[in-house]
Amino acid sequence: MAGLPVVLGIDRSPHGYMVQAAGEALRIPDQDIRTALRHSPSLHAGLLRYAHALMVQTAETAYANAGFTIEARLARWILMTDDRLGHDELPLTHDFLSMMLGVRRPGVTIAVQSLEGNRLIRAKRGSIMVLDRTGLEEVADSAYGASEAEYARVMGAA
């Protein structure tokens, strides 16, 4: 078992987890985190706040997918990736974006070239560099921002 289901007291999940980019992480055996959660109300409360933030993000993704253009959804995803990695070059292939945005790959290719044409990003094969975050936020419109603000509010992050 991995992830929030452990915190929520669930023993099995139909979903798996996929790490999308290289980085460093800490891990702890599930039995140890369960024990720690029983002994530390503050740890438990913090992870429940994270669960809330993730539920808000999931709902915002449904909102974005239902009501926004592919360009807006792509801008949102690039901003979210940039928030998490902060690298110069974000490792994003069109094939991967196609899966995450639920759009056939030609739609991603056109949207990437549209954002690049407006000088918001620079795209290379397999990676995207952000040039203009404010411009991307304008394209993403209200598809981006609500879940980030809620994450910052409940997790105390900037």
Place this chain on the structure above:
Amino acid sequence: MNLRYRDRLFMDEEGDELADEHAVLGHALDTARDLIANGRMHSIRNWFDCSFEVTNEAGRVVLIFPFSETIDQN
């Protein structure tokens, strides 16, 4: 699977590996139908103005598939 929209050609740099002409046509049809149904974009006002220009590994065009053909094919 490069995509032409009016006078613009969007190059597909990643590509797909498809076994034969039948598979290429099926993939073009599925993809075009999905984009017409679900691909709301600022950049493309009318998907029916689009066509796929499918090339082989050597870069030679092996199929031109206008999106209007999605209407005729069942």
